[in-house]
Amino acid sequence: MARRLFESLECWPNLDGNRPMLPVTLSTLDGQRVVHEQPTPIDTGFAGAMLLSREAFSYFERAELPESESRIYRTLIGPVPMRTAHALLKLPLADETEILVDTPKYGVGKSLIGLRVLDGIELLLSGQRSETCFLKERSQA
């Protein structure tokens, strides 16, 4: 594979020194801002876009999927049914995109960024520097 060069555009220190995070801005579909640049941990084991706490999810209940179409997560302790809703996500240096957010149907949940969000961006998880950076591929010309 050809060598590729990246430059880091912006970096954020890890949460508690060891949890990679990104500042997240979330809005409802009709533009009401719910969270603004909130440091949110990244969980590469979570295949969805974002998991939210029950409290944060309550702002998105006016754009929920039907229960029969809401997601189910396969976990080591069995399936976890979710409530799923539409939301608008804005990451630093990226355009606002529409995503689906989840919260556990049972339980209080927590906020984290999953793989679906990472799909669309170039990211460096730097263990040595304990920071997470947005990258841009540099043209080699």
Next chain:
Amino acid sequence: MDGKVYAGQRLRTIIKVILVTLVIRGLDEKTKRSLRAEAIRRGLRLAQAVKEAFQLWRSYDQDAQTLSERDVNNAAYNALRQELEKYAGKTILIAGGRLLGTYENPRSAATDLRLKAPEARQAIVTTIGKDKREELEWLGGSLNL
């Protein structure tokens, strides 16, 4: 004088003990044991475990109104499901147990919800044929809900 001070301190201690101790009568031994075991498993003191359980219980209670609205909307969606197939690719909006309209995208549906049902606390916004149930993976890490 000393005796009065001592009595005052003792009274405060007694009040403090009363405030921090909760006696639950009639709780069977099995429940008591499993509550204690679960608290230990989660690394919590018994009081913290009871507090967390209570907060969870209360969060469900606060949600009661939304739940019933959600149930009504989901019942409407399930009743209309076959009929909605003709709107494949369109976004539908259900609030107050009624289909309020079909739209080009979810954002238009959300904007219309503000006009047609501003009081709704819960609504269904889904794109027919696109928003299908997915089974995804959630490994290790943040599984502790």
